[in-house]
Amino acid sequence: MPATRETRLVTKRFGDEQAKTLAGYVASGGYQALKKALGMQPAAILDEVKKSNLRGRGGAGFPTGMKWGFIPKDAKTTYLVCNADESEPGTCKDRELMYWDPHLLIEGMAIASFALGCHHAYLYIRGEMMREHAVMQAAVDEAYRGGLLGKRVAGSGYELDITVHRGAGAYICGEETSLLNSLEGRRGWPRMKPPFPAVKGLFGQPTIVNNVETLMNVPFIVEQGGGVFAELGMGRSGGTRILCVSGHVNRPGVYELPLGITTRQLIDEVCGGIWKGRKVKAVIPGGSSMPPLDESELDVPIEFDALMTDPRIKEVEVRPGVKFDLGGGKTLRTMAGSGGVVVMDDQADLPAICARIMQFYAHESCGQCTPCREGTGWLARISQRVADGRGLPGDLELMESIAHGIGGNTICALGDAAAWPMLGFLTKFRGEFEAKLAASVAGAA
Ligand SMILES: Cc1cc2nc3c(=O)[nH]c(=O)nc-3n(C[C@H](O)[C@H](O)[C@H](O)COP(=O)(O)O)c2cc1C
Ligand code: SF4
Structure with a gap:
């Protein structure tokens, strides 16, 4: 059905x-x-x-x-x-x-x-x-x-x-x-x-x-x-979109949906809401290489232009004549990607999730170019020690600097695929990383 x-x-x-x-x-x-x-x-x-x-x-x-x-x-x-x-x-x-x-x-x-x-x-x-x-x-x-x-x-x-x-x-x-x-x-x-x-x-x-x-x-x-x-479709995108929803929803699955659907509608109307009566904390909109959305960003259509980082796009046309305002050019700094939507509830440990994503890209890097080969490994190791409560002062800034060093400096987009989510998690959920770091620094003192 x-x-x-x-x-x-x-x-x-x-x-x-x-x-x-x-x-x-x-x-x-x-x-x-x-x-x-x-x-x-x-x-x-x-x-x-x-x-x-x-x-x-x-x-x-x-x-x-x-x-x-x-x-x-x-x-x-x-x-x-x-x-x-x-x-x-x-x-x-x-x-x-x-x-x-x-x-x-x-x-x-x-x-x-x-x-x-x-x-x-x-x-x-x-x-x-x-x-x-x-x-x-x-x-x-x-x-x-x-x-x-x-x-x-x-x-x-x-x-x-x-x-x-x-x-x-x-x-x-x-x-x-x-x-x-x-x-x-x-x-x-x-x-x-x-x-x-x-x-x-x-x-x-x-x-x-x-x-x-x-x-x-x-x-x-x-x-x-x-x-x-x-x-x-909507705007400059025709047809439907298949979204594969996993994570903390009641009905995960593979759904073919109108392109104009928002993340909130997807969670509430298609996937039966967040499990165990909890609230949503973060959503990866298009595969793990895409930076996450926070709760305030769930009312934007899961569509290529609406989610992307291009600051020139201020609105998208949902239907002929019907415009969706992106908030005066505020962009969500993410992309619709491959359609893999990962929903995280309010009890999710985001630094741990971020570290797991970094491990994946470090493992899959082909090793051909230095920023990706070395940088993804550094991100994996540093993010893991932060997540484990063994972080060192300056680790967040260090990860940011490494991610900036990878992004745009590699032969293929796998490097970006690691850098973007790292920067996205650190920007939108910085408090969680700071709390982990503060706890580890206090523990070491
Ligand atoms: C690291 C990496 C992995 C990719 N994996 C896939 C994949 O599994 N399937 C896929 O269709 N495209 C993948 N792509 C995108 C492809 O390079 C390519 O853009 C795509 O197949 C083009 O098809 P499309 O224009 O129909 O999207 C990947 C890109 C990168 C950088
Ligand atoms: S960016 Fe692409 S080519 Fe370069 S090491 Fe990473 S996976 Fe290989």
């Missing part, structure tokens, strides 16, 4: 075991969008995707149509890579999407490939997702047998192969250039950008890397039109 406020575009087949088979998927209207797309000009598909305001669901919210438009016009070989490496703590939507509706992803990949002039697409799936890998591989095999992949896709003159490739469980391989290196059989280290993958990606050829959820929205856009998809 859908929860209150759920709007199901890409999760509409959740719970329907039959829809995982080709016959069940086709019976529920599947592959109609692909057939329609094959009768369109690739440029017309690109126009619809641009019109739809679809933004990448992998974390950065980059406009998908714009990204596709970066493929050079004279490219002879292009690749599409679907990023299914989902590992950001708090995020578990792509796993469910692939498990329940594998053919929707294949259909989205096939339409995107056709629009991009690509004849070989790759699905890079996180190594630990053995169940989803089996489901996806079975669906790809069935799509070949059913004539929806291979030499003549759906009876057309278009040829497409899809290869399913398992990663080996490294978080860094979700970063798109690291993923491409891994796919090529190299060490999963991020590449310097530019050149961006759209210009020089897999095997040196123009490549588009898109998230699972992003690509699964494409069939709807082709079938219903980009305008309809844009209308469903």
Whole structure:
């Protein structure tokens, strides 16, 4: 049963075991969008995707149509890579999407490939997702047998192969250039950008890397039109958003919701409120690399522009003509990220949670660049001693200075992913860190 406020575009087949088979998927209207797309000009598909305001669901919210438009016009070989490496703590939507509706992803990949002039697409799936890998591989095999992949896709003159490739469980391989290196059989280290993958990606050829959820929205856009998809969203973001809610709520889960929903509505109306009758203290809005919100910030839509750090954006348009005031330019200094919402109640030990997050990034740093390799380790060790009541005078300032030294100074965004939440916790919940420190300094005296 859908929860209150759920709007199901890409999760509409959740719970329907039959829809995982080709016959069940086709019976529920599947592959109609692909057939329609094959009768369109690739440029017309690109126009619809641009019109739809679809933004990448992998974390950065980059406009998908714009990204596709970066493929050079004279490219002879292009690749599409679907990023299914989902590992950001708090995020578990792509796993469910692939498990329940594998053919929707294949259909989205096939339409995107056709629009991009690509004849070989790759699905890079996180190594630990053995169940989803089996489901996806079975669906790809069935799509070949059913004539929806291979030499003549759906009876057309278009040829497409899809290869399913398992990663080996490294978080860094979700970063798109690291993923491409891994796919090529190299060490999963991020590449310097530019050149961006759209210009020089897999095997040196123009490549588009898109998230699972992003690509699964494409069939709807082709079938219903980009305008309809844009209308469903708000401001510069089209469609719905899948939020994976974990932590101290009564009903955690994976929910597909309107983009305009606020964190407070999410907690109260969708997730049944905070557990044990407690109050909310902090919420991570989009995966552990996103700085937390405090209680006073819960009435802002969980949407890319509304939550982001761009001080130029003073308001967002919720519906045509309906504006949401961001408080005269006050921004929340966080992002909608990967949709992993982590709710913490009023008894949560935030310094301990922050230290755990730092440990994750220190462990997952690939070690290629110094600020991240050294800085994430320092943050993990210092935040742990603060959380354990062994902090030293000046530790908070030291962590701030290290985080500032990492942010913006690394090859990929993993460094930022550690620095941003550290700074967010220290800024918004400083009192808790100071209390821990005061107790440890008093204990040592
Ligand atoms: C450290 C790191 C890990 C990432 N992990 C993922 C991931 O697991 N899945 C994903 O789709 N994007 C991930 N990204 C973002 C990708 O680099 C890329 O922006 C995304 O796949 C693009 O797809 P989209 O435009 O559809 O969002 C990660 C980025 C970084 C820096
Ligand atoms: S920022 Fe960290 S993870 Fe990214 S390349 Fe540098 S060391 Fe590796």
